Amino acid sequence: MKKMILMTLAIFPLTTGLAQEVTPVSASSPAPKVSNSTPAAAADVEALRQQVQSLTETVKALQQQVKDQQAALEKANLTGESGLPQNPEPSPIAAAEGSPAPGASAPPRFPTEDTSVVASATAPAVSGTPVPGGFPTTDTSVVTSAPETISSTGVGASLTQPITIGGGRNYMNISFDGLFALAYSSAKDLDHIEVGDHDPQQRGFNARNIELALDGAVDPYFEGFANIVFKLDNDNQTDVEVEEAFMQTTSLPFNLQLKAGQFFAAFGRLNPTHPHTWDFVDTSLVNGLFLGPDGLRGVGAQTSWTLPLPWYSQLIFASQNGRGSTGFSFRNPGDDGMFFDRITTDREARGLQDFVWIPRWENSVDLSPTQVVLAGVSGAFGSNETGANSRTQIYGVDFLYKWKSSHAEGGFPFVKWQTEFMYRRFEAGRGANESFPVAETFHDWGLYSQVLWGFKKGWVAGIRGDYVDMQDSKFTDDLDRQSRWRISANLTWYPTEFSKIRLQYNQDSLEENFFLSGRQVESVFLQWEFILGSHGAHKF
Amino acid sequence: MKKIPLILSTILACALSAQAKLNVVATLPDFGSLAREIGGDKINLVVLAKATEDPHFVDARPSFVVSLRNADLLIDGGAELELGWLPPLLQNARDPKIEIGKPGRVQASQGIRLMNVPANVTRAAGDVHALGNPHFTVDPIIAKAIAQHIAQSFSALDPANAAFYEANYKKFEATINAKLQEWGAAMSPFKGQHVVAYHDSWPYFAHRFGVNIDIFLEPKPGIPPSPSHLTEVIAQVKAQKVKAIIVEPFHDRRIAEKVASATGAKVVEFSQFPGGLPGTDNYVKLIDTLVSRLAAALK
Numbered sequence: 050m051k052k053m054i055l056m057t058l059a060i061f062p063l064t065t066g067l068a069q070e071v072t073p074v075s076a077s078s079p080a081p082k083v084s085n086s087t088p089a090a091a092a093d094v095e096a097l098r099q100q101v102q103s104l105t106e107t108v109k110a111l112q113q114q115v116k117d118q119q120a121a122l123e124k125a126n127l128t129g130e131s132g133l134p135q136n137p138e139p140s141p142i143a144a145a146e147g148s149p150a151p152g153a154s155a156p157p158r159f160p161t162e163d164t165s166v167v168a169s170a171t172a173p174a175v176s177g178t179p180v181p182g183g184f185p186t187t188d189t190s191v192v193t194s195a196p197e198t199i200s201s202t203g204v205g206a207s208l209t210q211p212i213t214i215g216g217g218r219n220y221m222n223i224s225f226d227g228l229f230a231l232a233y234s235s236a237k238d239l240d241h242i243e244v245g246d247h248d249p250q251q252r253g254f255n256a257r258n259i260e261l262a263l264d265g266a267v268d269p270y271f272e273g274f275a276n277i278v279f280k281l282d283n284d285n286q287t288d289v290e291v292e293e294a295f296m297q298t299t300s301l302p303f304n305l306q307l308k309a310g311q312f313f314a315a316f317g318r319l320n321p322t323h324p325h326t327w328d329f330v331d332t333s334l335v336n337g338l339f340l341g342p343d344g345l346r347g348v349g350a351q352t353s354w355t356l357p358l359p360w361y362s363q364l365i366f367a368s369q370n371g372r373g374s375t376g377f378s379f380r381n382p383g384d385d386g387m388f389f390d391r392i393t394t395d396r397e398a399r400g401l402q403d404f405v406w407i408p409r410w411e412n413s414v415d416l417s418p419t420q421v422v423l424a425g426v427s428g429a430f431g432s433n434e435t436g437a438n439s440r441t442q443i444y445g446v447d448f449l450y451k452w453k454s455s456h457a458e459g460g461f462p463f464v465k466w467q468t469e470f471m472y473r474r475f476e477a478g479r480g481a482n483e484s485f486p487v488a489e490t491f492h493d494w495g496l497y498s499q500v501l502w503g504f505k506k507g508w509v510a511g512i513r514g515d516y517v518d519m520q521d522s523k524f525t526d527d528l529d530r531q532s533r534w535r536i537s538a539n540l541t542w543y544p545t546e547f548s549k550i551r552l553q554y555n556q557d558s559l560e561e562n563f564f565l566s567g568r569q570v571e572s573v574f575l576q577w578e579f580i581l582g583s584h585g586a587h588k589f
Numbered sequence: 590m591k592k593i594p595l596i597l598s599t600i601l602a603c604a605l606s607a608q609a610k611l612n613v614v615a616t617l618p619d620f621g622s623l624a625r626e627i628g629g630d631k632i633n634l635v636v637l638a639k640a641t642e643d644p645h646f647v648d649a650r651p652s653f654v655v656s657l658r659n660a661d662l663l664i665d666g667g668a669e670l671e672l673g674w675l676p677p678l679l680q681n682a683r684d685p686k687i688e689i690g691k692p693g694r695v696q697a698s699q700g701i702r703l704m705n706v707p708a709n710v711t712r713a714a715g716d717v718h719a720l721g722n723p724h725f726t727v728d729p730i731i732a733k734a735i736a737q738h739i740a741q742s743f744s745a746l747d748p749a750n751a752a753f754y755e756a757n758y759k760k761f762e763a764t765i766n767a768k769l770q771e772w773g774a775a776m777s778p779f780k781g782q783h784v785v786a787y788h789d790s791w792p793y794f795a796h797r798f799g800v801n802i803d804i805f806l807e808p809k810p811g812i813p814p815s816p817s818h819l820t821e822v823i824a825q826v827k828a829q830k831v832k833a834i835i836v837e838p839f840h841d842r843r844i845a846e847k848v849a850s851a852t853g854a855k856v857v858e859f860s861q862f863p864g865g866l867p868g869t870d871n872y873v874k875l876i877d878t879l880v881s882r883l884a885a886a887l888k
Contacts, residue, residue: 159773161766166725166793167734168702272680304658304683355658355681361651413651418639421650453648455639458839459811460646506813506841545811546673547712584669588677589649 221265224582226325228258234572240283241528242557242570244337247280247324249574256281258324260292262582271296276323292323293346304355308367314345314407315353315365316427317447317469328465328501329537330553330574334515335495338529339443339473341377345369345429347405361413361423370398371405371431378441378473379405379431389491390525391480393434402440405431413589423449423589436478436488445471451589459546461503468498477525491520491530507544513537519562526564533559551576611747612661614687616671617644618862619726620664620697620735622872626761627740631750635660637678638671640864641838645716645811649674657682660693661746664739667696668703668723692745697735701725704792715809724861728793729765729772729876736761768873772798772880779887785826785854786835787814787845790861794879800887804831806844814844826852833886835859838866855886 232249236242240250249255259279267273275294279287295310313321319336321344331337336344349369356362371379380403381388382395398404411425427445432438446469453463475491495517503509515535522530539553553574561567611632615621621636628634635656638647657663657678665671679687686693703721710719725731740758744751776798784795785804788811795802804825808818825831826848834856836845845856859879860866869875 159769161730161733161769163728163730163797166702166704166728166731166796168700299680299683300685301683306683355654355683359655361655411651415650415652421648421652423651451648453642455641456839457642457646458841459643460648545712545716584672589651 219265221263222583224262224580226258226260226262226578226580227256228260228325228578229576230255230257230330231575232572233574234570236557236568236570236572239572242572243331244334244342244529245324245332246342247278248331248337249572251283260323260325262323266299267296270298270300272299290343292343304357306353308351308353309349311348312346312351312367314340314347314367314369314405314429315351315409316340316345316407316429316443317425317445317471318449318467319469320344325578325580328467328499328509328511328541329513329539330551330576331537331555333469333497333513334517334533334535335469335471335497338517338519339378339471339493339495340429341375341381343375343377345371345377345405345407346375347371347373349404351407361411363409363411365407365409365411367407369405369407371403376405376431378433378443378475379429380434382434388433388435389475389477389527389530391435391477391485392482394437394481395434403432405429419452419455421449421451421589433475433477435480435485436476439476439478439488441476442474443471444473445469459506461506461508463501463503465501465503466499467501468496470494470496485524487524489522489524491522493517493519507542509541509543511537511539511541521562523563528565531559531562531565533557547580549576549578611743612659613743614656614660614663616663616665616675617726618864619732619872620666620695620739622863622875623726623732623736623761624664624739626872627736627754627757628743629753629757631747631753632743638862640860640862643839644670644861645673647671647674649677651681653678654681657687658684660684660687662693662695662742663687664695664697666723667698668720668725669718670723692742695735695738695742697738698723698725699738700734701731704796705789715807716811722789722792724790725793726872727791727861727876727879728797729769730797731793732872733762733765764873768876772876775880775884776800779884782887783829783831784833784835784883784887785822785831785845785848786859787837787840790837791835791859798880800883802835804829806834806840806848819844819848823848823851826854833857833883835883837861857882857886859883 228247230249231254232239232252234242234252237252239252243249247258250257257280259281261275261277261279263273263275263277265273273296276292277294278290278292280290281287291311293310293312295308295312297308298306301307315321317336319327319333320340324332332342332344347369349367351365351367353363353365356364370376372381374381380398382393383389386393386395407427407429409425409427411423413421413423415421425445425447427447429441429443429445431441433441448466448468450466451463452465453460457463472494473491475493477489477491479485479488495515497513497515499511499513501509501511513536515533515537517533519530519532521532535558536556537553539551541549541551543549551574553576555570555572555574557570557572559565559568559570611628612635613624613628613632614635614637615624616636617638618636618640621634624632624634637653637656638644660682665675685691688694689696698720703723703725706721707714707717707719710717726735737758740754743754747754780799782800783804784791784800784802785806786802787806789805789807791802804822806814806819806822808815814822826834831852831854834845834849834854836842836856836858837860838858842856842858848854849856858866859882860869860875863869863872863875866875866878869878
């Protein structure tokens with residue numbers, strides 16, 4: 050019913066406009082037909098004709114009124130008299146709907162237009178859709194200039210426009226992040242207890258992640274990203290890492306995207322993220338020991354495809370060199386040319402089988418308006434350097450659940466549960482020139498599970514459990530092959546989204562194996578961070 | 590087993606009928622409400638943020654990527670309110686139809702003169718929006734301009750229904766013009782009165798109706814109220830005989846109540862978004878509710 054009324058409303062101005070031209074025609078052509086019928090019908094037609102004529106006159110009068118108003122407004126605009134909101138005459142629609150004649154003692158009206166806030170016509174005139182007659186005049190008459198668009202909300206989309214920083218215009222977003230920690234540990238070898246390269250590495254002060262991040266649109270086809278990390282080693286010497294530097298496409302069809310350069314492999318949840326986004330001071334044991342202290346990253350290319358399904362489903366497939374310490378379980382010559390006690394064969398790629406191949410499939414659904422679940426499976430396959438034809442396979446499963454209040458302020462309160470499980474099959478060969486006595490195949494697995502509770506704006510409490518099971522060996526005494534677990538608890542305060550202060554307690558337990566004795570380690574970290582520059586967007 | 594073809598054909602029918610309508614995504618519920626006014630049942634509408642949550646911090650959920658990927662048209666504020674969550678969504682959605690500059694992108698702030706554009710941008714001043722205050726839809730005159738922008742974009746993308754969209758716009762405009770008389774009359778006794786707000790979301794509303802919403806519980810935008818700042822606010826409220834404290838659904842009402850009980854002012858629940866308060870499922874009802882609540886508190 051509503052629709053009918055709307056349609057009638059829409060059609061009304063059109064038909065009345067047409068009536069003007071139609072009148073003379075209707076006098077001649079339909080008349081004969083009518084004359085064949087009863088005289089009563091003829092009288093009806095006459096009455097109708099009169100009605101149409103009077104309507105036509107009304108419409109003409111209204112059109113004149115509209116024109117006059119338009120002219121008056123244009124004049125006002127030209128002479129600059131419209132600085133203050135004015136009381137326009139009642140709109141033609143209101144008049145047509147039977148309000149009292151304009152000019153008759155109208156009460157003082159509240160302004161319905163305000164040129165001080167509506168700067169110009171809201172959009173360029175739409176071509177191909179002629180505005181039906183009698184369209185309200187007030188807005189179209191204040192077109193003074195082409196609308197100016199300044200926006201940075203569509204960084205990914207406004208590709209040829211400068212990206213804004215702080216209201217200015219710029220072609221690149223720049224941000225700088227400093228992440229520091231004060232550490233205490235009952236262990237002297239904190240650099241061994243903590244398995245990540247950006248984790249605290251010594252008792253006392255640590256500056257392991259000082260990061261310069263750049264991004265922006267390259268041109269209408271690509272966007273570029275770079276993360277340059279500076280870190281101070283335990284002797285306060287500065288190391289520089291090109292953590293990521295890659296370009297990716299923005300306008301491929303079929304929801305495809307290509308990415309190429311140096312980048313983190315999309316393996317699980319934690320690996321592709323930068324340390325300052327982590328919920329804990331340190332990386333998880335399984336990430337550090339299977340994917341490496343710096344995470345699995347390298348020079349390579351990646352393609353991703355969001356499947357045309359009703360829910361979020363994405364396939365990602367990457368290939369990287371997998372060489373060096375950032376290809377930890379793969380073509381990694383190891384420290385001093387040794388890995389898992391073998392003298393490594395540091396060789397050039399022989400073929401495609403020597404690259405690391407990294408597929409991932411992730412899916413997400415909303416359980417309710419406040420609950421989201423994301424689950425993924427990942428793999429990383431390639432060769433390693435411990436033998437002539439030794440290979441590594443890593444499989445991962447990850448799961449994320451997040452609840453956020455429907456009345457969240459600043460994103461709080463929320464509860465986030467994240468778990469990753471990994472299994473690694475590592476063929477440890479006999480090393481270069483078959484120098485190691487045996488070849489072994491290690492079946493290692495590990496997981497972490499963490500719950501974060503944002504209980505108040507700016508405040509997050511977290512707890513995490515870690516476990517890694519390294520297959521015991523009577524031949525390999527490598528320190529990294531010790532099974533172990535860890536419990537962590539922390540409390541973080543974010544004064545704003547650009548700074549944080551975090552206190553964390555870790556209880557580590559390294560289990561006894563054939564070569565190594567078991568031990569317990571306790572550590573406490575105080576971490577702080579600042580971010581300068583462009584507003585980092587929060588990925589889910 | 591026999592039901593499977595039936596289910597499949599239903600899904601197919603749904604998919605086909607869905608294709609006929611414009612797929613519209615609005616980042617925030619106010620834009621969604623205006624889109625519904627114009628689009629009626631000729632559009633499929635998805636609104637990303639909830640009416641009751643803080644629009645500055647919305648999770649960039651993967652399901653939003655799916656909505657954006659299928660969108661023919663996206664309405665966003667264009668004034669950095671969604672800066673923390675829209676860019677990664679657009680990056681993942683890879684939908685060329687809703688890029689800035691395309692007919693499928695409506696940036697509501699286009700053609701709107703934003704208030705409180707900071708001369709210098711520094712985060713020492715809190716979460717200041719560099720382009721100006723982005724909470725502009727609560728001014729009905731601005732809402733009309735946005736509605737017209739939306740109507741023009743709908744018409745451009747769906748010319749077959751252009752007359753329908755234009756008629757809906759005209760209807761909306763006439764309603765707002767008439768309602769403005771009502772709202773203006775209801776607020777006119779309180780011209781120049783001071784009002785406290787939790788966050789600086791109301792300069793446009795204040796400007797329209799002649800009240801001064803210029804005392805804030807937050808010491809700086811986005812910074813939680815501190816005891817010392819609240820002491821200052823209480824002194825100000827007493828000195829200026831302020832009668833109303835505005836809080837939004839996601840704000841901590843207890844803080845406002847503390848100030849209220851110390852001063853005798855009333856806490857008024859406000860929302861920028863249709864649906865944020867009971868009985869406000871469209872824009873006009875929202876402004877109706879805001880005006881009547883504030884007028885009642887200021888009496």
